[in-house]
Amino acid sequence: MANSTTNLPLNVGVVGYGLSATIFHIPFITTTSTLKLHSILQRNPSQSGKSAPRDHPGVKHFTSLDQFLADADLDVAVITTPPETHFSFAQQALQAGKHVLVEKPFVPSVSEADALIKLAREKGRLICVYQNRxxxxxxxxxxxxxxxxxxxxxxxxxxxxxxxxxxxxxxxxxxxxxxxxxxxxxxxxxxxxxxxxxxxxxxxxxxxxxxxxxxxxxxxxxxxxxxxxxxxxxxxxxxxxxxxxxxxxxxxxxxxxxxxxxxxxxxxxxxxxxxxxxxxxxxxxxxxxxxxxxxxxxxxxxxxxxxxxxxxxxxxxxxxPETYSKLFELFGEALVRNRQEDLPVPASQARDVLQIIEATKExxxxxxxxxxxx
Structure with missing residues (x-):
């Protein structure tokens, strides 16, 4: 089980190391007082391209999701990989006892959103969606x-x-x-x-x-x-x-x-x-x-x-401007209190948006x- 949310700052691990992680998440995690960049999961660091170990030598690095989630010091998993992975990765993170922040689009369907909301409630963890705009x-x-x-x-x-x-x-x-x-x-x-x-x-x-x-x-x-x-x-x-x-x-x-x-x-x-x-x-x-x-x-x-x-x-x-920093500030505060109602973008709201998206498709x-x- 991850550390109690009374221990600050909270250890945050980032899944993925593409544009989302490097531009929209890590710069804000590292400047939010309640959060600490603890680890990065990058399956294939490149010698000539993007390399999390090279860019962030002071944090832990993993190439396997199982090893990443098995770290008992990890409090929060931030999922920045493509959307077809969001449900599986968020599900595994919640089952491992981690709080979760998921990039948008949250998941491809309302039914998957409902399943993650239910699992987070059962595990007593918070799940938030990155609607930065x-x-x-x-x-x-x-x-x-x-x-x-x-x-x-x-x-x-x-x-x-x-x-x-x-x-x-x-x-x-x-x-x-x-x-x-x-x-x-x-x-x-x-x-x-x-x-x-x-x-x-x-x-x-x-x-x-x-x-x-x-x-x-x-x-x-x-x-x-x-x-x-x-x-x-x-x-x-x-x-x-x-x-x-x-x-x-x-x-x-x-x-x-x-x-x-x-x-x-x-x-x-x-x-x-x-x-x-x-x-x-x-x-x-x-x-x-x-x-x-x-x-x-x-x-x-x-x-x-x-x-x-x-x-x-x-x-x-x-x-x-409040800027995207506000999302991370509010997310950190919600984690400290462990209060679903304090999340800046609760998964239940992302689920409603998915219902509108599915209606648009239909x-x-x-x-x-x-x-x-x-």
Whole structure:
């Protein structure tokens, strides 16, 4: 059994040593006071490529999951491997008595999510999902606009991840099928649907269109096995709100759209993606004063209606960034207290998002609107 959560910092082991581990997890684990990078599992360290033992000589290194999980000093397993491994690896980690943080997409199916949630409860361990884009600065700005009532009652919410990438990715994002947690729906769609879920909860129903823009094909009766690089989903809510989720691989724009939100008092438009990922890839440190900050040229635009019916347009800079560091801070605090309700992204919420994703797939295949149980 791992150390008691009263012993700080908690020993964290990372499974995998690809982009997710090196860019999105290890830099934050090493700067979170309640956490300590204890070990890394990399099956095949490379002499010329990525090598965890070379990059992190001061921690333990493993090439076998069984040996990694058998370490009695390990408290937390962070799973950063491709999504088809998430269920098996998380299951084994929980059975070994470890707390677990799983990269998104959590698992490929609702049934697998339910099984892990049940196992974590039986073992008295916590399982959290890495939905880091809840801490994008533009999304935090949107949350504040809605919480403050700046836009009034929201009637349409449009959220985009659009790119111009004619070449299919050679990573799992382009090689795994949807049944294994691959495709644009699970990769990028998980982020966008999760953000909509955070803001508005479960929709009443879903209508989805999944396509391969690169190949000019549509998922449906004629192409039942198509793996999409494009998503158009509509989430319908009881108060009349419609959320549009949009992902494109063929979008020739110098300023890609991000948000377009319309309400009874105003609207908000935003272009460009959050800066944290490109900053991390470029080597910017997580404690740098500029981390998470955008240039003013990418400020969003607010259009507000006055009491006399006139429109006023103004810049809307992002709120002060909390950055992805906040997810790890909250995760560490939840582990210290061993409280499920304190987790920044409980697995039960990721399970709800998977239900919306599965409804989107069913809708696209059947070409009809799918009702969701509330």
């Amino acid at each position: 809840r801490w994008d600065s533009d999304f935090l700005t949107v949350r504040k606009l809605l919480a403050d009532g700046t836009l009034g009652r929201i009637v349409e919410f449009e959220t985009h991840f659009d790119r111009f990438r004619l070449e299919k990715p050679s990573t799992w994002k382009g090689t795994l099928g949807m049944d294994q947690g691959g495709s644009a729906l699970y990769d990028l769609g998980t982020h966008l649907i999760d953000q909509a879920y955070v803001l508005f909860g479960m929709p009443r129903s879903v209508f989805g269109i999944l396509a391969s823009q690169r190949d000019g094909l549509l998922l449906g009766p004629q192409n039942p096995d198509l793996e999409p690089d494009s998503v158009t989903a509509q989430l319908f809510y009881d108060d009349g709100l419609v959320v549009f989720v949009r992902i494109a691989s063929v979008s020739v724009e110098t300023r890609q759209p991000r948000f377009w939100i319309r309400g009874t008092k105003g609207s908000y438009r935003k272009e460009g993606l959050d800066t944290q990922e490109p900053q991390l890839r470029s080597g910017l440190k997580t404690d740098d004063a500029n981390f998470g900050r955008e240039s003013p040229e990418w400020n969003g635009k607010l259009t507000l209606v006055g009491d006399d019916g006139s429109f006023r347009v103004q810049d809307c800079p992002n709120v002060e 809708s696209a295949r059947s070409q009809r609107q799918i009702q969701l149980s509330q």
